[in-house]
Amino acid sequence: MSAELFSVFYQFADVFAFLILSAAGLAIVFGMMGVINMAHGEFIMCGAYVTVGLVKLGVPLAIAQALAAVTAGLIGVAVEYLIVRRLYKRPLDSLLATWGLSLIVTQSMLLIVGSSITGIGTPEGSFAIGGYTFSTYRLVLFACAVAVLIGLYVTFMKTRFGVMARATMQNAAMAKALGARTGRIYAISFGIGAGLAGLCGALYAPTMTLIPTMGATFVVESFVTVVVGGANVLLGTAPAAVFLAMIRMALNASYGQIIGQIGMLFAVILIIRVLPEGLSSVLVRRGR
Amino acid sequence: MKSGHLLKAAFLGFVLGTAAFGAALAAEPPLKVGLLEDVSGDLAFMGMPKLHGSQLAVEEINKSGGILGRQIELIHLDPQGDNARYQEFARRLLSRDKVDVLIGGITSASREAVRPIIDRTTTPYFYTNQYEGGVCDASMISMGAVPEQQFSTLIPWMVEKFGKKVYVIAADYNFGQISAEWNRKIMKDLGGEVVGEEFIPLGVSQFAQTIQNIQKAKPDWLLTINVGAAQDSFFEQAAAAKLNLPMGSSIKIMLGFEHKRFKPPALNNMHATANWFEEIDTPEANDFKKRWRAKFPDELYINDMGYNAYNALYMYKALVEKAKSTKLEDMRKVIATGDACIDAPEGKVCIDPKSQHTSHRMRLISVGPQHEVTVEKDYGTIKPYWLGDIGCDLTKKNPKDQYTPSHLPNKS
Numbered sequence: 001m002s003a004e005l006f007s008v009f010y011q012f013a014d015v016f017a018f019l020i021l022s023a024a025g026l027a028i029v030f031g032m033m034g035v036i037n038m039a040h041g042e043f044i045m046c047g048a049y050v051t052v053g054l055v056k057l058g059v060p061l062a063i064a065q066a067l068a069a070v071t072a073g074l075i076g077v078a079v080e081y082l083i084v085r086r087l088y089k090r091p092l093d094s095l096l097a098t099w100g101l102s103l104i105v106t107q108s109m110l111l112i113v114g115s116s117i118t119g120i121g122t123p124e125g126s127f128a129i130g131g132y133t134f135s136t137y138r139l140v141l142f143a144c145a146v147a148v149l150i151g152l153y154v155t156f157m158k159t160r161f162g163v164m165a166r167a168t169m170q171n172a173a174m175a176k177a178l179g180a181r182t183g184r185i186y187a188i189s190f191g192i193g194a195g196l197a198g199l200c201g202a203l204y205a206p207t208m209t210l211i212p213t214m215g216a217t218f219v220v221e222s223f224v225t226v227v228v229g230g231a232n233v234l235l236g237t238a239p240a241a242v243f244l245a246m247i248r249m250a251l252n253a254s255y256g257q258i259i260g261q262i263g264m265l266f267a268v269i270l271i272i273r274v275l276p277e278g279l280s281s282v283l284v285r286r287g288r
Numbered sequence: 289m290k291s292g293h294l295l296k297a298a299f300l301g302f303v304l305g306t307a308a309f310g311a312a313l314a315a316e317p318p319l320k321v322g323l324l325e326d327v328s329g330d331l332a333f334m335g336m337p338k339l340h341g342s343q344l345a346v347e348e349i350n351k352s353g354g355i356l357g358r359q360i361e362l363i364h365l366d367p368q369g370d371n372a373r374y375q376e377f378a379r380r381l382l383s384r385d386k387v388d389v390l391i392g393g394i395t396s397a398s399r400e401a402v403r404p405i406i407d408r409t410t411t412p413y414f415y416t417n418q419y420e421g422g423v424c425d426a427s428m429i430s431m432g433a434v435p436e437q438q439f440s441t442l443i444p445w446m447v448e449k450f451g452k453k454v455y456v457i458a459a460d461y462n463f464g465q466i467s468a469e470w471n472r473k474i475m476k477d478l479g480g481e482v483v484g485e486e487f488i489p490l491g492v493s494q495f496a497q498t499i500q501n502i503q504k505a506k507p508d509w510l511l512t513i514n515v516g517a518a519q520d521s522f523f524e525q526a527a528a529a530k531l532n533l534p535m536g537s538s539i540k541i542m543l544g545f546e547h548k549r550f551k552p553p554a555l556n557n558m559h560a561t562a563n564w565f566e567e568i569d570t571p572e573a574n575d576f577k578k579r580w581r582a583k584f585p586d587e588l589y590i591n592d593m594g595y596n597a598y599n600a601l602y603m604y605k606a607l608v609e610k611a612k613s614t615k616l617e618d619m620r621k622v623i624a625t626g627d628a629c630i631d632a633p634e635g636k637v638c639i640d641p642k643s644q645h646t647s648h649r650m651r652l653i654s655v656g657p658q659h660e661v662t663v664e665k666d667y668g669t670i671k672p673y674w675l676g677d678i679g680c681d682l683t684k685k686n687p688k689d690q691y692t693p694s695h696l697p698n699k700s
Contacts, residue, residue: 007500010496010500011496011497011500014494014496014497015494015496015497018494106328107328110328110332114586114588115327115328115332115333115335115336116332116333116517116549116588118548118549118550118551119524119549119550119551119554120551121524121527121550121551121552121554122524122525122527122528126528126529126530128530131503131504131506132500132503132504133503133529133530133531134529135496135525135528135529135530137528138496138528138529206524207521207524207525207528208493208518208521208524209493209517209518209520209521209524209549209550211330211332211333211517212332213329213330213517214493214517214518216330216491217491217492217493217518249497252497252498253497253500253501256486256487256501257486257487257488257489257492257497257498258460258487258488258489260497261489261492
């Protein structure tokens with residue numbers, strides 16, 4: 001019985017980690033900054049490719065993953081400075097620009113790196129409970145997801161930068177008048193978002209097939225989680241991931257992956273119909 | 289004066305026109321081969337060898353004098369794994385470029401998307417993949433292996449070696465669904481049991497729950513007919529969770545070269561029946577690989593799709609030269625004689641007149657812990673007999689349908 005119970009927890013943790021890690025970067029870029037970043041998947045791909053490239057050069061996995069996240073973050077800052085900065089007031093144009101960027105990046109990767117590169121293998125480690133065997137690395141992913149949530153909370157709620165960032169997102173003109181360097185804050189926030197996307201790719205790189213379009217497998221889940229979470233990223237994303245993970249896990253376990261996917265997307269439609277502002281609207285109201 | 293000019297111009301035009309006509313007679317226009325293969329998108333890693341195989345065959349044939357003295361012009365378009373684009377490009381190749389033959393398509397979904405368009409023309413179409421079988425269509429010539437060559441060999445062997453309980457993970461589209469149906473039929477005939485079947489939407493990359501469902505069902509072996517880069521992540525995740533079950537497939541190793549793309553031992557204990565895999569060690573195969581590697585030194589793996597694509601052009605050459613015509617009806621008269629054969633790197637392969645599918649030399653291969661490939665059993669040449677047995681006879685009737693074990697032709 002305990003084996004069954006643990007297995008339920010493990011499956012929940014697995015889906016939860018996938019949703020949180022793929023959505024965290026987008027929660028900042030789309031949820032907070034309002035940029036519909038269609039190149040989100042490509043930042044994830046970037047993290048994965050840099051990780052695999054570094055591991056093949058002999059860098060230890062954990063360091064490679066950290067460097068990959070930093071690389072994606074720096075590229076994010078550059079993208080913000082060169083493209084996104086000019087389009088804050090034109091959300092549909094920023095959608096188009098980032099979509100174009102995503103197409104250019106995937107096709108260039110195909111031409112430069114090729115259609116597929118060999119994987120690096122998941123770190124060893126598995127354990128058995130009852131009749132089941134589990135991969136330890138999946139629990140590492142869960143731990144990382146929780147750490148990312150805590151990190152986001154601390155950064156945006158407890159630091160000076162976080163206060164200024166939230167002020168900038170709410171009213172940039174007023175924040176600027178009060179002395180916040182809003183241009184820099186936008187760039188750093190976008191960089192953090194891109195870096196978290198890169199971290200997602202870095203963490204999942206050992207477990208997946210690496211192809212230039214791999215980011216696409218994360219994008220639906222990430223947008224869905226952020227939209228269900230709603231405007232308040234810090235209060236919305238985590239419960240949205242918990243909620244969607246429970247639905248998907250339960251349906252996956254009983255009816256297989258197809259029903260799991262359909263059921264999750266159906267729940268999303270219901271939620272945005274009933275709560276157009278997402279889950280966070282309810283939570284924020286309760287909090288007041 | 290003016291009329292004089294006009295007359296002169298008309299005369300000049302006439303002279304020029306006949307000169308151009310004469311030139312056209314001297315060098316015959318090239319044969320146009322339309323090729324639809326994905327070299328970008330989710331399946332690019334499989335499609336690239338298909339393009340390369342076609343390019344290699346065209347280069348060789350052109351160097352040795354072409355087909356009936358005509359050079360081949362290869363027109364390749366990249367549908368990027370999008371079925372709507374497959375249809376658009378097929379129409380473009382057929383009606384604008386007026387190709388003499390159409391080749392290509394990776395997934396069965398893409399094949400079924402373009403087949404109705406081809407059926408409205410008189411252009412021959414070569415499908416060069418292994419697939420779930422059953423297409424009885426006079427316009428289509430199939431170069432790859434089909435279930436009676438792949439499943440009727442593999443599944444009994446797996447049952448005998450590993451046991452009677454199988455769990456199936458299959459991609460959720462026509463290929464996966466029909467292949468799973470084949471497995472059910474063959475397992476039933478063998479007295480085996482399908483303890484679980486899971487269809488996975490394309491693009492899904494996370495399999496922790498699937499792995500546990502498998503452990504719960506306790507199968508003796510797995511049939512893995514998952515498709516695409518995202519779904520292939522299953523192998524890495526199953527290995528990390530120490531699933532350690534024997535696996536069988538009709539598309540792994542020789543087609544998706546997972547043993548080259550994943551770090552060992554993710555593909556350990558995988559089995560497949562194949563008409564081609566790069567590890568085949570015969571003089572003919574080695575010679576073919578040498579020519580391929582000379583032209584494409586960076587190829588990760590020469591897969592069976594690329595190999596079949598290469599053969600398709602030689603088969604087209606053989607048919608056209610025997611028929612002395614590029615017309616489908618004349619080529620089909622050659623096929624009807626049962627003498628449409630080529631000497632391929634795997635050995636002699638022939639087109640079956642009833643179904644227009646190809647006979648193949650089938651071998652059962654397995655992957656070891658270091659991802660080394662071993663030949664377990666050699667079945668010799670197997671004909672594509674199933675369609676003929678159930679009543680498809682393209683020499684008499686052209687139903688243009690796809691049959692499955694549960695969808696058989698009406699007996700009339």
